Amino acid sequence: MYESRENYLETILILQSENGSVRSIDIAKKLDFSKPSVSRAVAILKNDKYIDIDEKGYIKLTSKGEEKAKSIYERHRLLTKFFVETAKVEKAIAEEDACRIEHIISDETFQGIKEFLKDVSK
Structure with a gap:
């Protein structure tokens, strides 16, 4: 898409x-x-x-649209969080970058970031 x-x-x-x-x-x-x-x-x-x-x-x-939208929005939120908390990027910049990256990041890399954030939150 x-x-x-x-x-x-x-x-x-x-x-x-x-x-x-x-x-x-x-x-x-x-x-x-x-x-x-x-x-x-x-x-x-x-x-x-x-x-x-x-x-x-x-x-x-x-349901197809909601599934896709939620997937993209999850990427957006988690990438923004990653950039702000881990890379110490200003929130506005993190939002912009997340918006661009959310569409091209591989599932493998995204899952790695997701797991990393889960581990850090423990």
């Missing part, structure tokens, strides 16, 4: 948890994207069965 689509899914998950409901305009505001760009991405995600859209325009993650 493309990084941009993963970002949309992650954003939908976050907005859903913050607001309870999500519409395309909410995504456009959160990401500072144009409405046509968001409409195109939403159509692709719907076509690929990652989201459903009801008759009022509310967007909901499908």
